[in-house]
Amino acid sequence: QKEVEQNSGPLSVPEGAIASLNCTYSDRGSQSFFWYRQYSGKSPELIMFIYSNGDKEDGRFTAQLNKASQYVSLLIRDSQPSDSATYLCAVMGSGSARQLTFGSGTQLTVLP
Amino acid sequence: DAGITQSPRYKITETGRQVTLMCHQTWSHSYMFWYRQDLGHGLRLIYYSAAADITDKGEVPDGYVVSRSKTENFPLTLESATRSQTSVYFCASSTLDPSDTQYFGPGTRLTVL
Numbered sequence: 082q083k084e085v086e087q088n089s090g091p092l093s094v095p096e097g098a099i100a101s102l103n104c105t106y107s108d109r110g111s112q113s114f115f116w117y118r119q120y121s122g123k124s125p126e127l128i129m130f131i132y133s134n135g136d137k138e139d140g141r142f143t144a145q146l147n148k149a150s151q152y153v154s155l156l157i158r159d160s161q162p163s164d165s166a167t168y169l170c171a172v173m174g175s176g177s178a179r180q181l182t183f184g185s186g187t188q189l190t191v192l193p
Numbered sequence: 194d195a196g197i198t199q200s201p202r203y204k205i206t207e208t209g210r211q212v213t214l215m216c217h218q219t220w221s222h223s224y225m226f227w228y229r230q231d232l233g234h235g236l237r238l239i240y241y242s243a244a245a246d247i248t249d250k251g252e253v254p255d256g257y258v259v260s261r262s263k264t265e266n267f268p269l270t271l272e273s274a275t276r277s278q279t280s281v282y283f284c285a286s287s288t289l290d291p292s293d294t295q296y297f298g299p300g301t302r303l304t305v306l
Contacts, residue, residue, distance in 0.1 A: 113293055124297040179224055179293050185235040
């Protein structure tokens with residue numbers, strides 16, 4: 082069974098700090114990797130996707146992928162209280178079904 | 194407005210009743226998905242559909258039925274609701290483009306008494 086593990090939370094960081102969220106996956110054939118943000122009582126919304134090894138930056142967010150280590154991370158620079166949410170890592174495995182396997186999420190709190 | 198909608202947003206039902214959750218998207222996305230979200234389990238895929246009249250099981254399909262006669266609609270039916278099906282249900286859709294991004298509806302909170 083394909084597994085996606087996220088670092089256990091909750092995670093608290095002070096405003097302005099860097100928040101680091103980590104995710105490992107078991108399916109070595111996985112192709113695409115996604116980070117979603119979910120506010121309490123709301124639906125997940127996409128932050129970033131990455132499918133090549135290395136870093137991908139979008140504003141204050143940087144996704145990092147290392148397929149050899151089966152590891153993907155999300156860095157949030159200059160964290161803001163509005164970043165407080167649960168962050169979900171999702172992995173699309175090999176095959177054409179476009180199914181995502183989600184981690185259980187990491188709850189992030191940014192303290193003012 | 195274009196997007197993905199779900200109805201009802203909240204539903205309370207009793208054990209043994211049939212319940213249908215509706216999902217409608219206006220993007221003409223090929224793929225549609227149903228997930229349930231429970232504390233400690235994250236999002237788990239129930240069923241998905243690659244196109245009209247093409248559906249397939251996900252990780253937790255037991256007790257659920259889906260259909261997709263039109264591209265824009267993907268209803269999920271609980272044939273005989275059980276308390277273990279109390280959950281938040283999310284519908285999602287995606288295109289066939291390389292990013293394969295899934296966009297989620299607002300969710301339906303279902304309580305089975």
